[in-house]
Amino acid sequence: MSSLVKRWIPVLLFGTLPGLVVLAGYLIPTSQTLTYFRDCLVEWAVIVAGFAFFLGMFNVLRIHGGRVAHLRKGWLCSLVLLLAALAAWVPSVLPASTTIQKTLDHVTFDYVISPLGASLAALLVFTLALAAFRLLRARGSARGVFFLLVVAVTLLGSTPLANLEWLADIRDWVVNVPGMAGMRGLLLGVALGTVITALRVFVASERPHSEL
Amino acid sequence: MNVGAILLLTLSGLVLVAMLILRGKKGPSPCVRPLPAFQDLRAQAGYAAESGGAIHIALGSGGLHGEDAVTSLAGLQVVEALADAAVSYSAPPIITVGDPTLLPLAQDILRRAYERRGLAELYDPGRVRFVAPSPVAYAAGAAYVATTENVTANMMAGAFGAEVSLITDAGARRDLSQLAAAAAPRAIGALYPAISRLAVGEELYAAGAQMTGERRYLVSLVAQDILRVILVLIILGAAGLAFLSNWQGW
Numbered sequence: 001m002s003s004l005v006k007r008w009i010p011v012l013l014f015g016t017l018p019g020l021v022v023l024a025g026y027l028i029p030t031s032q033t034l035t036y037f038r039d040c041l042v043e044w045a046v047i048v049a050g051f052a053f054f055l056g057m058f059n060v061l062r063i064h065g066g067r068v069a070h071l072r073k074g075w076l077c078s079l080v081l082l083l084a085a086l087a088a089w090v091p092s093v094l095p096a097s098t099t100i101q102k103t104l105d106h107v108t109f110d111y112v113i114s115p116l117g118a119s120l121a122a123l124l125v126f127t128l129a130l131a132a133f134r135l136l137r138a139r140g141s142a143r144g145v146f147f148l149l150v151v152a153v154t155l156l157g158s159t160p161l162a163n164l165e166w167l168a169d170i171r172d173w174v175v176n177v178p179g180m181a182g183m184r185g186l187l188l189g190v191a192l193g194t195v196i197t198a199l200r201v202f203v204a205s206e207r208p209h210s211e212l
Numbered sequence: 213m214n215v216g217a218i219l220l221l222t223l224s225g226l227v228l229v230a231m232l233i234l235r236g237k238k239g240p241s242p243c244v245r246p247l248p249a250f251q252d253l254r255a256q257a258g259y260a261a262e263s264g265g266a267i268h269i270a271l272g273s274g275g276l277h278g279e280d281a282v283t284s285l286a287g288l289q290v291v292e293a294l295a296d297a298a299v300s301y302s303a304p305p306i307i308t309v310g311d312p313t314l315l316p317l318a319q320d321i322l323r324r325a326y327e328r329r330g331l332a333e334l335y336d337p338g339r340v341r342f343v344a345p346s347p348v349a350y351a352a353g354a355a356y357v358a359t360t361e362n363v364t365a366n367m368m369a370g371a372f373g374a375e376v377s378l379i380t381d382a383g384a385r386r387d388l389s390q391l392a393a394a395a396a397p398r399a400i401g402a403l404y405p406a407i408s409r410l411a412v413g414e415e416l417y418a419a420g421a422q423m424t425g426e427r428r429y430l431v432s433l434v435a436q437d438i439l440r441v442i443l444v445l446i447i448l449g450a451a452g453l454a455f456l457s458n459w460q461g462w
Contacts, residue, residue, distance in 0.1 A: 023221075027214050049277050049313050056312030056342035063341055074360050120348045124374055127381040128402060134384060135405035147405065183397055188443065189414030190395045194282045195224045196436045197417055201285070203229065205428045 011204040019202050060085065150174060224439055231435040242430045249391045249411035250290070250422040254297050256365040256389055261301030265364035266339075267294070268306045270354045270379055271318065272394075273347040274371025275311025283395050284314055286416045287370030290393070291318055293423030295325035305367075307340045308357055310350030315342050351375035355382035368392040369411075369419060372399035380406035393419060 018041050025031075025038025064078035091104040132151065135144045156164060157171025200206035253267070260267050271287040274280025291307060298304050299322075307318050318340045326335040343353030355378045358366050366383035368376055369392065376392070376399050383390045384406060392403045393411035403410050411418070414436070421429035 027218050027221075045277055049275070052275075052312040052315065053345075054312075055315050056345075059312070059315055059337075059340075059342045063338055066338070074356075077356070117346060117348055120352050120378070121375070124348075124377055124402075127377040128374070128405075130381060131377055131384070131402070131406040139408065144405075186397060186400070186413040189440070190416075192224075192436050192439050192443070193286070193395070193414040193417030195221065196228060196432050196439070197282045197285055199221075199225055199228050200428070200432055202225075205432070206285070 008204070016202055016204060057085075223442070224435070227438050227442075228432060228435040231431045231438075241425070241427060242434045244418060244421050244430060244433060247411050247415055247418060247422050248409040249393050249415070250293075250419050252389075252409060253290070253294055253365075253367060253391060253423065256367075256391070257294060257298045257301055257303060257305075259389075260298075260364040261303035263364050264303075265362040266303055266306050267298065267365045267367055268308065268354075268358050268361065268363040269294070270358075270366070270368045270370070270372075270376075271307060271309045271314055272368070272370030272372045272376075273310030273345070273350045274314075276313040276317070280371035283371045283416065284311070286393075286395075286419060288314070288317055288321065289420035289429075290367065290369040290423070292321050293420060295321055296328065299325045299329050299331065304336070304339050306357060306361055306363065308343050308350075308354040309340065310343055310345065310347065310354075312342050312345075315340060347373055348375045348378075351378040355379045358382045358388065359386060363388060365389040365391070368394065368403070369416065370394075372396060372402075374398045374402045377402040377406060 021034065022038050022041050025034040028034055061082070064081050066072075067078040068075045068082065088108060091101050091108060094101040094104070132148055136148065153167060154171050154174060157167040157169075157174075197206065256267055269287075269291055271284060271291070272280070274284040274287075276284060291305070294305060304322060307322070309315055309318060319337050322339060323332070323335050323337075326332050341357065343357075344350045351372075357363070358379060359382045363386075366379065366388045367390075368379060372394050373396060376394065380390060380392070380403065390407045391409045392407045393416040394400055394403055395413055395416050400410070400412050417436070418429075418433055420426065421433050
């Protein structure tokens with residue numbers, strides 16, 4: 001009896017039942033009662049996720065604050081990170097909709113966060129190119145060469161270079177026939193894996209939050 | 213009403229529950245084909261212990277809310293399966309997350325592993341780190357961890373995009389042993405040239421079964437295989453019917 005109360009009642013009340021209500025709310029959107037409860041539960045989940053951001057912030061302060069306090073390796077980067085986090089907070093604590101608040105918001109997002117994000121994303125080109133060269137060096141197999149050949153054809157086929165129009169046709173065939181077939185097979189497997197894992201959580205066979 | 217989704221979920225639920233009831237506790241354990249990405253992980257934990265380092269596990273930028281929730285749960289299975297071995301070897305992993313909702317779960321898995329070994333006082337919550345909420349910034353931060361900490365192996369399991377190549381590049385520069393499991397096609401495209409031990413697509417969801425050998429994981433894999441066969445048969449049947457209807461002008 002105690003096992004039932006301790007193990008199954010909380011799982012059913014706080015896991016399976018809300019999960020089923022939310023799922024049913026999405027699958028049967030015509031039911032107003034279900035959609036009402038679904039929206040309530042999703043709203044609560046968003047609030048809980050908001051608190052998780054506080055946890056994340058304290059985790060960052062703990063890790064990087066400790067590194068700065070003890071002058072451990074990389075303390076300077078940690079200090080810069082903490083100062084940047086503090087600076088990013090300033091606009092949000094200023095009175096809302098004032099000129100200075102709007103300007104600081106604009107400067108922070110348009111001149112710092114967006115360009116930095118774009119620069120990091122641009123680095124991906126080089127890391128991917130390096131990975132391709134490493135692939136040839138470490139695994140100079142027929143598969144590796146074939147992979148790089150397909151990458152080259154697909155990339156060059158997307159460029160508007162003169163006299164390379166014939167590559168565009170090959171690229172279209174590669175993307176739409178073998179590429180699409182592989183992608184669909186992959187997505188089918190992922191969808192099944194997702195459904196089965198989600199169902200395991202529903203039937204409480206998977207409990208990442210507890211080992212009771 | 214989404215009839216197709218309801219049918220798929222009902223069918224999946226029936227197959228899974230039937231498998232759990234029929235093979236959940238009795239009979240021989242189902243066999244799973246070996247996946248190098250997960251097989252080597254325990255050995256990597258031993259190597260990390262010998263060299264006084266740690267395994268870095270990157271769980272990606274997915275969280276418990278949104279479309280990546282289940283992929284992130286699959287990533288947590290890797291942590292759960294490795295935690296006991298790593299604690300036994302006194303080489304706890306460094307876990308980086310890109311969504312704070314994964315933070316308490318990953319910390320709890322690690323804490324429970326210490327408690328099971330009677331070493332609760334040695335648990336350090338700082339082994340689990342929230343890096344950044346945006347995918348590219350997360351990848352850059354996780355790459356920094358792989359570069360600067362005493363890491364001996366790099367494991368990526370969870371929700372990633374093409375930005376994962378920043379982490380693999382950091383690992384390759386330090387000549388770390390690298391393993392990965394990803395479901396998103398963009399991540400797979402970025403990981404394929406960089407990593408030889410890669411679990412692709414649905415293989416990510418086999419992490420628990422592969423590493424722990426627990427029946428509940430193995431049985432759900434069998435249910436997944438049964439569903440795949442059913443779906444393939446349905447697709448083939450539908451294609452055959454469409455072909456026949458076009459051919460005969462129905």
